[in-house]
Amino acid sequence: MSGAQLIAAALLAPALGAIGIALAGRWPNLREGVTLGSAAALFACVAGLLPTVLAGGRPQLFALEMLPGIALGFRVEPLGMLFALVASGLWIVNSLYSIGYMRGNDEPHQTRYYVCFALALAATMGIAFSANLLTLFVFYEMLTLVTWPLVTHHGDDEARAGGRTYLGYLLGTSIVLLLPAVVATWALAGTLEFTPGGILREAGLSGAAVGALLALYMFGLGKAALMPFHRWLPAAMVAPTPVSALLHAVAVVKAGVFAVVKVIVYVFGVEALAGVRASDWLPPVAGFTVLAASVLALRSDNLKRRLAYSTVSQLSYVVLAASVLVPLTVVGAVLHIAAHAVSKITLFFAAGAIATASGKTEVSQLDGIGRRMPWTMGAFTIGALSLVGIPPAAGFLSKWLMFQGAASAGHWTALAVLAASTLLNAAYFLPIVHAAFLREPRTGEPAHGEAPWTMVAALSITAALTLALPFAVAVPLGLARAVAGIAP
């Protein structure tokens, strides 16, 4: 298939999958078969695009004329390629996990759940492949809307409140901040196409104006959860755990930081931004988010909440790294999108497995659980160590590049934040590992084993990926270098 056909197929596979899932709703095994089939088909399409992109090709597809001069268009560049690979690959594993989780917990409305999940992946592909800001915006909003039913899945008051926070923050930031930013970019630059080197160069803006526009983008992309617009992410934890795992640790939040990197690299341009010093305010804001969210994670006893705050913190690593504006940190930022994805999804998978097998949701209840669920807690440990940044796990690699880049740029704020947050990461993750393996289980607790096998299989796969990523780093590194404009 040609590039354009593969793009179309990648967008249609999950969308048609959603229809198939809805039609097969009455037969659960067939329905889950459709989910797995669409996930596999999607991954095949995305993987099919990879050789072309690695070779420097940029397959594209332009469809409808949305506004005069702005088409609904898709162009696969390295950053989008990496994001699409991560999201589509993990969807397969997550579907496996979902089957165990949804059946194991006797969740209601399973058909709706799988339909929305498939639609969320379709929206994610649209974001990853978007050729211009407007296309990105369309799919970005679609992602918010189709994940709302997943957040409010349980339909109770807590879910309703969580859903309101979720929608309020995400739609609010994108309508009030992002929309004017996009319109202003159009008015200033006369184009919205993502272009290496940026499109705002010619507009001749003052540093202050660029800074203000950048602020509209950075806070308007609420999915990146830059403080103070981060509260939606802990609120989204009312969703079933597979949703938290794939969407609120990978697809949705990564759509946010993906868009942040994309805007910095392809709209403003790294060099252009460094030239006017308009982004000097951004590293401190991102650094503050990194540290403050880590402290909040430390104070959360609820496991999913702790993981959510950890995600807020890790997302700002990407924003921080991108905003240091040297190629090496951009490479680190891009790699961290992949590294955090595999690590955090493992952690969420483990949290869901614990809840399914034992009903435990709080960190303080986890004493000795490693003996009952060795696979789950082993995977959890790998994910945790990766996010702390211990080799050879995936997180080490991206953190190393960020450190190196920040040091080479002499960016002491970023270095200090990275160092301090590493300690904080260790402080909120390692006690869990310690309690799980080294403390005695409390007496009088009912005995239980591992969660259903599909869940254990899924979390083992992602833990293995976390360990394997540094050894198969050529592909992501190649893509990341292409984003940063470094010759391979």
Place this chain on the structure above:
Amino acid sequence: MTFAQLPALEVVVPLVAAPLTLLLRRATPAWAIATAACAFSFVAALLLAADVAARGPISYALGSWAPPWGIEYRVDALSAFVLVLVSGIAAAVAPFAWKSVAAELPRDQAYLFYTMYCLCVAGLLGMTITGDAFNLFVFMEIASLSSYVLIALGRDRRALLASYQYLILGTIGATFFVIGVGLLYLMTGTLNLADMAARLPQVHGARPVLAALAFITVGVSLKLALFPLHLWLPNAYTYAPSAVTAFLAATATKVSVYVLLRFYFSVFGPRLVVEELPMPEILLALSIIAIVTASLVALWQADLKRLFAYSSVAQIGYITLGISMASRDGLTAAIVHLFNHGVTKGALFLLVGGIALRAGRAGFDRVRGLARAMPLTSMGIVIAGLSLIGVPGTAGFISKWYLVLGAIEAGRWWLAALVVATSLIAVAYVWRFVESAYLSAPAAATPKPGEPPALMLVPAWLLVAACVWFGLETSFTVEGARRAAALLLGAAP
């Protein structure tokens, strides 16, 4: 050659259909004739629009009396665009009306509905197509009188009061309008709009001309429900039969906006209205108040029809806001929103009509847990609601885009901020429906509803699909609106 008579047929066909339905005295054939007439008008409007786009404005001399002595029908970029909206909505509402009217009106009155419906369609199309000020007044009266009757047909007795309120205010509006037209005739000696525009500069700044502008502004503003002249609207939309609400909400106020645009920019001219008089400032202030207050009031309504009625007042505020910018982008926003909002509100009121049919009425107590019983209707309301908010990928987004663009290009960042911030109120009232329909358990006592019949659901969903289509592919709407805006500002199209 066969198409030469199209401008006349556009209006004459529904106008002739009206007495035919009256003579038949039976609902089903009356419905068939009305539907066919509306469908014909829609096709004719599309052909006219295509012709205008290809070859420029069409001037049609009624009865071959050459303008300015005879009545001229004039189809240009703006009127062709509005004709497509009005006849398109009419053609979508007509099939819907069959079951809806049968359920809401007494059997022996149903045929009268179609008579009035055809008259109203003919009146609105006539207002749009005519190039003659007095003829415009006549069509305005035809459309108004028939809509008073249509509203009064509502089965709730409060419909009578609503109709009466509208009758009083609408008559004042029409009277003001005709006083304005009379003053203009006094000063220029002509009723042909183009001729009038050509002669007005000779009496530029004369007091009767200013008085005419004031009378026409107030008169038309009453008809288009500009704040604070909107008081007739919520009751009229709430108590009218569902099909009437959908049709009037999508078309009647929009045609009045068209008349305002026509008089401001084509007759009086931007020099007088925009540069010498503070009309933009007045419109801007009233629009902002309309958007903010009506959106907030909509938030607290207990009935979906009423909620969307107040939302209409707010959305008309966005249209007049675009007019107040008086720039190319601002007018494009106003004209494109006129169309997009017509389609969106048409879809919403048709779907709400389906709920009213199945659940008795469309109160929030009946909406609880509705998504399970009426999944297609609920999903349609959600999608059209997203268009009302202006979510990208829907028609409403295109309107917001041009409003924000117009504000930013004029350097008025605060106005751009206001436009986007008020969208959040729309999020709140649309999400009130979503939470109620999808997350609440159904109340025990409600009748067991199912989806409305296909004849109601299909037209509604066609409009829902249009909400999405015109958000993704805008060559018809945006190009049409830009040409119309260029025409109004006197630039080459």
